[in-house]
Amino acid sequence: MIESRTLGYLNCQKVTYPCKNCGKVYNYYSSLARHLKHECGVEPKFHCPLCPYRTKHKSSLNTHLNGRHMKLLSEFYTMPNGNKLSSSMNAGN
Template sequence: HRDSQDYIRLQGLLDPWKSLRSQKEGAFECKKCKKRYIQKQTLNRHVQYECGKQPQFQCTWCGHRAKQKANLLTHLRNRHLTQLNEMLQHTGDISSFFSKVT
């Protein structure tokens, strides 16, 4: 038993952030879908905008849908970087790259 405690302490010393994360991992749980979040504000955002809701943002080029604008912007950078750069040069406005699904 003592050896296992020493091992856990040693792990915490080697990677203190991992130890801290594992202590807090999933402190806040969504009552509806059981997803867990480290921060309460992340859970609140999940409940308000995501849980049980359809994605509200859609890619202009391929129709990919996302529940958060930031996730759609990540999609645009990963999948449509060339088109994104070309459009930015012409318009300078990022709002035309996605539409809100109604």
């Protein structure tokens, strides 16, 4: 015999929240609200100062800078103690 709580779990349907503009689907209404406010149909507001890269999230810009440009920057900048700047030193910024 199947327990009632197991039976209830089997009948649960996962609720999702699709964006009516672009079709992206979210598991939480708050995620859909954030998407509508900051992403969907909104131009990227974070611009890389070193190349044409643009993004809608500051964290994505930081990842881009550390991954794409850190080697280039470390060739030109050194720390006051003579050490080269590394992505591990700059990761907290």
